[in-house]
Amino acid sequence: MYATRPEPFEPLEPSSPSSPSKSSPSRHRSPSPQTQAQRQARRRAQLSARTTEVCTKLSLNVLVILAFGSALFHLIPYHQQQRVMLREAKDTVANAQDRVKALNEEFSQVFDPTQTRAIMQEESYRVRPDQRQIIWVDPAQTSQPIESSEPIGEPVTD
Numbered sequence: 001m002y003a004t005r006p007e008p009f010e011p012l013e014p015s016s017p018s019s020p021s022k023s024s025p026s027r028h029r030s031p032s033p034q035t036q037a038q039r040q041a042r043r044r045a046q047l048s049a050r051t052t053e054v055c056t057k058l059s060l061n062v063l064v065i066l067a068f069g070s071a072l073f074h075l076i077p078y079h080q081q082q083r084v085m086l087r088e089a090k091d092t093v094a095n096a097q098d099r100v101k102a103l104n105e106e107f108s109q110v111f112d113p114t115q116t117r118a119i120m121q122e123e124s125y126r127v128r129p130d131q132r133q134i135i136w137v138d139p140a141q142t143s144q145p146i147e148s149s150e151p152i153g154e155p156v157t158d
Contacts, residue, residue: 109115127133
């Protein structure tokens, strides 16, 4: 994370191998109590700064998670509502497609030249001259039986 401040570097003076220099500081000498206190204070300050940073990051991450959780909590009902609306729209489209299919079949039947005579007969009560019209009558509803062999619609001559 953070690099610690390097200790001051003291270069070694070249010395002759035969006689050690008395003026050069020894590397194995213990630091003064004041220097140790400064180092400990510096370490405590760095540790305090790191602790503050970690706590701040954790707090912000918890806030972000809470915000996402709240947004998700509010979006779930909206998502379900949209799914219901989509299902209704699909049902409406399916019904419209069925209706369009039926209308297309009816349209093609009405404008089919080979079925013109059958459609005319179906839509009107006229029949071709070479056919007889048959009317079905329920015997329970009529009081008199119909026994005429004459076609209906033609004048009867006696």
